[in-house]
Amino acid sequence: MERTAIPGSGNPIRALPLPQRMRDFSRRVPCAVVLAGILSAILPGILAPEWLLPRMLLPVLLTLAVLFPLGARETLFKVLLPALAASVSLLLAEHANRNEPAALFADFRPETGIEAELLVTEPSVCGKAAKLPNPSMVRCRLIRARFSPGSSWREVNGTVMASFPKDTPPFSYGDRLRAEGILSFPSGSPVPGAFNYGEYLARRGIRCLFRTAAMPEFKGHETSPYSLLLSGRxxxxxxxxxxxxxxxxxxxxxxxxxxxxxxxxxxxxxxxxxxxxxxxxxxxxxxxxxxxxxxxxxxxxxxxxxxxxxxxxxxxxxxxxxxxxxxxxxxxxxxxxxxxxxxxxxxxxxxxxxxxxxxxxxxxxxxxxxxxxxxxxxxxxxFLVATAPVASQWVRMAFERDSWRPAKTVSPALFLKRKFLFWLWLSLAGCLTAWAASFALTLFYQGISVPxxxxxxxxxxxxxxxxxxxxxxxxxxxxxxxxxxxxxxxxxxxxxxxxxxxxxxxxKLDDFTLTAPPLWSIFAGIAALGILYVASNRKVFLASLGLLLFLMFFWCSGLFSPNAPEIAVLYGGRQETPAFALSLPEYRFSVIANPGDFLSAQSAVTYLKQRGHSRLSMLILSEPGRDFAAGAKYIFPKMNVDTLLLPEFRRSSVHAVEAVERGRRSGTRIVFLKKNGEETVFNSQKIKTFSKNNEFSFDISHFDFNIHIRMLARIDGITEMEFADGRNRWSRKWVFPRRKEQSATLFPLENAAAREERNRIE
Incomplete structure (x- = not known):
């Protein structure tokens, strides 16, 4: 902290007043003040777009708060004008998002069959020279399209993410293609807090997906200075x-x-x-x-x-x-x-x-x-740039004795050794700073601690x-x-x-999956780390260190983890028969049943990881068909599976074959049910499944927890679902209508101890 002497006073040194420190900071790091003005205009509009009052008031309040310490001129150029520019930029971005040309062409219908002319604008495509496959999703500009071969072409000039068959020859930047396919809108994850691919693309100005099962027709190449640079690459x-x-x-x-x-x-x-x-x-x-x-x-x-x-x-x-x-x-x-x-x-x-x-x-x-x-x-x-001078000073202090030695007495070997140790310790300090700065975000977004x-x-x-x-x-x-x-x-x-x-x-040392902590604790942890690095007072330093260690203990100890049993039912979209994910954090036991597509599998895995499960105890497939097994193969790369339980099937059941092959490669135990309704026992687990005439039931027991799940898919597209314990002491029924978009419904369950406590209170 900067201090100044006051002549003739009993205490000759005192801290600079807050307005003076704000002016000094604004002159040393002017872009930090500019960024504060930009964020004051952007954050309310993005986090709460329906709240118009905060969007208008926050930049004004920030301007008034810094007007006195910074002065009118600096406030105008460093706060007010950047906030105004950010507001205009946000309004233009929102307008462009609402009026994205590809979305307007599709008329916001979920799926539309079209014939399209595309221009490849994905920089990561490497052409035939690099001998690398095309990315799974290729960014393209939809130049023009039509709904049928007999209709007229319509100019679009919108951006889409396109997927092509795996055997498609490698593209180059600037290739023009013609293909028939489906123009659709990406589905968001039905699980709250999970990664939303649709929002991810929308933030990049992309609203639509284009997928085709046929080989696209090559129509030429557009040459530009950028395409020439990428061709050289x-x-x-x-x-x-x-x-x-x-x-x-x-x-x-x-x-x-x-x-x-x-x-x-x-x-x-x-x-x-x-x-x-x-x-x-x-x-x-x-x-x-x-x-x-x-x-x-x-x-x-x-x-x-x-x-x-x-x-x-x-x-x-x-x-x-x-x-x-x-x-x-x-x-x-x-x-x-x-x-x-x-x-x-x-x-x-x-x-x-x-x-x-x-x-x-x-x-x-x-x-x-x-x-x-x-x-x-x-x-x-x-954090790295702000702490680099401090880290360098700490490392130099460790080698301070060597700096006093005359240069003539230092041999070349000793000089290289000192340089190596200096950069080694400086790299260690940088890695530690980056790990500490990203630890909270990694835990929040990925659900892992990466120790x-x-x-x-x-x-x-x-x-x-x-x-x-x-x-x-x-x-x-x-x-x-x-x-x-x-x-x-x-x-x-x-x-x-x-x-x-x-x-x-x-x-392969361990997965270290943890439950995502509350958002407030993330902000508290980042603030504590920042105070820890800039604190000049020992009490402030120790207080911030104690708060940071306290938060890390609660993050890693699992005290934020929900222990109550719960089941997530996934239905709608391509998941014609509902799938479910059963979570018993208290016993570290989890089940996924009948994932019918990629989105169901991804949502089920995300849901279990959010609740602290690092392994999947059991993956159950009632039948080997697409509606029950198409998403199973996507689970194994994302989560270790202990047991795969499914009925015997023919080699023509492609999705079941892929699931079994993935399971064997990952070391999963494969168990085949020889007859319908057979009970399978694994240590403390008892599993019984039954399927007939669109009716499916599961009896799952694990220690003192037992549940009976029954599903009936009716002809009219409505699914009935019933939960009950093994002795039918409690029962719940729900009806799920057919939905075009996949949805998830979470149901809390009770274990034996909770039921006994509830009965005692009643």
Whole structure:
């Protein structure tokens, strides 16, 4: 805290008044004040769009609050005008979202059959040169469409996410396609708090999906400067990957260097999530920093100013080649400001550059503030940049004795050892800061604690830097002399293989699934961490540390976890027969039955993970058909399954065959029911299933908990469902009408102890 002396007073030192400290902060970090003005206009409109009064009053109140300490001029340029610009940007974004051309063409109908002409605008497609498959979802511009071959074409010019058959030849950026398919709106998750794909796309200005089962017809290619840049990237990537024998090494190298994730399956991606290293698959500040660092190393022979002006230009080309994602743009903007200021011997503020990048991105797209990636990126970078001077000072204090030694007495080996230890401890401090800053968000969004993220990143990051050093060295030789790729390709495969093995090792140690904590505790934890780093008073430091440890204990101890038994019933959409997920957190027992499609499987897994289940005790399929088993194969990559219970089936039952094959690969116990209604006993579990004439029943017992579930699918599309305990002491009945969109209904249940307590009270 800054202090000033007052002549002639008994206490010669006192703290600066609050208005003066606010003025000093505004001059040191002006973009932080600008960001506050932008958020005051954006947050009310995004979090509570129906509340018009807070949307209008919050910017006004903030302006009045800072008018006296900052003055009229600074308040106008740093608060009022940014808030006005953010309000206009939010209104324009809302208008564009409501009037998205593809959604207007579909007339907001759930599904529409069309013939479409598409232009591929997905930067991650790599063409035939890289020999990588197409992404599962390809961003395209819907140029024009018609409802039938006999109708006239209508200009659309909207953006859609398109899916094509797996055997479709690889696309290139700028390809024009013609295909017949279904234009639909993405379905959101019916489980409260789960990831909503529809909202995720809407925040990026996309409202519709286009899927086709037929091979699209290639109609030409549109050439632009950006498509030429991406064609050069595809050519370079294809040559670098040509000498790699392992498909996993090829996929990981493409993802690490350019963010092309289409070669990595869901199981591999889950390994990166559980090990806490998923950030290396998304082009962000880490990649921009490693690329620029490798360039600084390779261009060390250039003069000082020429090097500082050349590296940002080359880094801009690399950033564009990766698709110019939000984290990459933020990192490039920070690098550009640092290099230009340093080239002209000027000083700048790193934290001010972070706030400037955040302000520009929010003005460009205000809806990004709700993205988990946006929150992760800026929260970690703000903590890293703000704490870097303190961390560097702490590390230098540990080596203070060595700094007093004369340079002539320090041998080269000792000098290298000191440098290595210094950067090792500084990297450890950075990894610890990033892990602590992202811990609360990881727990809230992913439901995992990733305790081994620190050692995993310490091993992965040096390997990633070696990959970028080899990559930057190979760019010019591989483009000019293609034969040199035979030398660089095996070198690139070595660090990629090492990264994959490190992530696989730490991912298999444990799942560490925890219940998502309340939102208020997330804000409290982030605030406590921030106070911990900036506190200059010992009491404040200890108080913030105690609060942070208290919150982490309650997050990891499971005290926030709901222990009451509950069942989630999923119905509607493609799930013609209701599926359900049974959760008994007290016994760590869970069941999923009859997931009929991907959305049902994903929703059931999300629901169980929200309630703290890291494993699925049992997956039950009443019948091997599509309505009961089509979603089963999607559960195994997302959750370990102990037992798969299903009736015997023929090889023609494709979905049941896929579920059994996935289960065997993941080590799941497969149990076949030889006859309908047979009781199966596993230790303390008793399971009996029955299905006949669209009537299905389940009798599930686990210790003192037992439940009877009966479902009847009527001809009119209405489903009757009944819950009862094993002795019919209580019974509940519900009726579910047929719905076009999938829905979820949660029903609390009672175990034996709860029923006895209720009966005693009654």
């Amino acid at each position: 595809d050519l370079l990537l294809g040559r670098l990957l040509s000498g790699m024998d392992s498909e996993s090494d090829r996929a990981l190298t493409a993802a690490l260097l350019f963010g092309c994730l289409q070669g990595i399956d869901s199981e591999g991606r889950n390994d990166f999530i559980r090990s806490g290293t998923i950030h290396i698959l998304t082009v962000s500040g880490l990649h921009i920093g490693m690329f620029a660092g490798a360039l600084f190393f390779l261009l060390a022979f250039l003069p000082f100013r020429a090097k500082l002006l050349t590296v940002p230009f080359l880094t801009l080309l690399y950033t564009l080649a990766t698709g110019l994602q939000m984290p990459a743009f933020r990192a490039f903007l920070m690098l550009f400001c640092w290099c230009v200021l340093r080239a002209f011997l000027l000083r700048g503020s790193g934290i001010n550059s972070v706030f400037m990048a955040c302000s520009l991105l929010l003005l460009w797209n205000p809806f990004q503030v709700r993205d988990a990636g946006f929150q992760y990126s800026f929260l970690c970078v703000i 081994f993220a620190l050692p995993a990143n310490l091993l992965v990051l040096p390997l990633a830097w070696v990959s970028f050093l080899i990559f930057c060295t190979a760019i010019v030789p591989c483009l000019v002399i293609p034969q040199t790729a035979e030398f660089f390709s095996p070198l690139l495969a070595l660090p990629s293989a090492g990264i994959a093995r490190v992530c696989d090792f730490f991912a």
